[in-house]
Amino acid sequence: MPAPVAVVKLFENTLPQLEHTLSTRFGKGAFHANALYREVFRNGNLVPFNIPEFTNSPKLTKALEPLVQIDTGRVVHTLSEAHLIKFVTRLSDGVEIESVIIPMTDYYTLCVSCQAGCRMGCRFCETGNMGFARSLSCEEIVGQVFNARHVLKVPVKNVVFMGMGEPFDNFDAVIQAIRVMHEQRGFDIALRHITISTAGLTRGIERFARLDLPQVKLAVSIHAACNEKRSKIMPINRHMPLEAIKKALLTVPLTARGTFLFEYVLIRDFNDSRQDAEMLARYIHPLKVRLNLMTHNPIQGFEGRPVSEAHMHRFGDWLRDEGVFVIKRWGKGTGVSAGCGQLARNMKQKKMSCG
Ligand code: SF4
Structure with missing residues (x-):
């Protein structure tokens, strides 16, 4: 044959x-x-x-x-709130994934998924709580850009890997997708407009450090600067603690003006004290970091509560006093469950294998 x-x-x-x-x-x-x-x-x-x-x-x-x-999956559902669009793509095997188009001041950012579900199990995250179905192929990741630009007609310019899944748990497909998205005669997305966000998979960070993609930005979900607390909300920390993440980050070559992006979700009475801010500042030193401060978006099954706006400002000021560069992010899209940590599709109907 x-x-x-x-x-x-x-x-x-x-x-x-x-x-x-x-x-x-x-x-x-x-x-x-x-x-x-x-x-x-x-x-x-x-x-x-x-x-x-x-x-x-x-x-x-x-x-x-x-x-x-040429398989882009099919957009089967869209929800919008104040120019933000969450869309659901049904893939060829029926699994559904979510992506979010976020309006910025003068451009649009696309938040893509790289897995259906996630193995990391972060407690404050709806995706982490729903289990893991499978990783997406390069085609299925790139297909989300196609659908945003050509089906929904939004000229997205930035791509962030902050949707469903852990990018370094699907390393090869994510990196190839970045190379395809960047192709000048194709989508032409500049490498400096692409951000990979990881929960701190050290082997992934080290592999990333060896690639020829120094302009791609690396974000790390930190959320607590003490291992005991971090392990409570991010089980991956038990295997890859804060010290190991920092060691791995120190191997990443940054461009002259490059910084890491740290994400810190404030949870009331958990990681929002002055002592938490001081520990975080000590942890960050000597890394070059911009810190995105966000308040926790409520999800089912997690008892953590958001902090007030006033407290978020206070926490930000404590960090600034310690010399940390802070950007405060106010939740976008929470009304349509498109905020950080709120992406979850009804995979409950699909066969799941939780890792
Ligand atoms: S926060 Fe990211 S890494 Fe953690 S469970 Fe959610 S999708 Fe996975």
Whole structure:
């Protein structure tokens, strides 16, 4: 029996990779690869074989058409609140994932998911509480950008890996997705406009440090600067404690003006005292960090409560007194459960294997 012919998943290929495939397998190269890229990534055409480049090459079209796979998943649901849009994509096996388009002052940021569910089990996070179904493929991650730009018609410019899942638990697919999104003749998303947010997987941080992607920003969910407290809300901390995370971060080469982004969700009477602020400042030193301070968004099954606006300002001032650069983030999208830690899809109906 002849070996099955491998399909070409367009959303998993950078332009040079596509050129290489077309050249080695079909004897065609840059011209047709560029045409495919332009039609799909730039023009949003999911049936690109009726453009002149292909209709003038009927033999090539006949060979390629059944082999090129373009699967973006299907947007089945959208919810919006004050220009923020949460959308649900149903993937080919029926699993549903959520993404959020967030309006910023003069551009849009897309918060993408990289897994359906999450293995990390952070207690304050709806995704962590729902278990883990599977990791997404590169195609399924890139498909979220396609859907934001071409289905929902929002010209997203920034991408943050802060949706469902832990990016470093799906390392290869996430990094390849970044390379595809960055492709200049495709979505052309600048590397400095991409942020990976991790719960602190040290091996992932160290692998990331060795890549050729220094402009990609790295965010770390810290949420407490003492291991005892952090382990209570982030089980991963028992295996990869704060000291190990810091050691791994010290291996990451930052660009001249680069900083890490630390995320700190304030939970009332848990991690919001002056002593917590001082410990955090000590932990941060000597790393170059911008600290995003957020208040906890209520979710079912977690008893933590948000802090008042006044207390968030006070905590921010304590950190500033210690020399920490602080940005306060006020919850966006909580009315449609699109705030930080609130993404969860009804995977309960799907088969789940909790890791
Ligand atoms: S906060 Fe992030 S890493 Fe933690 S459970 Fe939620 S999605 Fe996973």
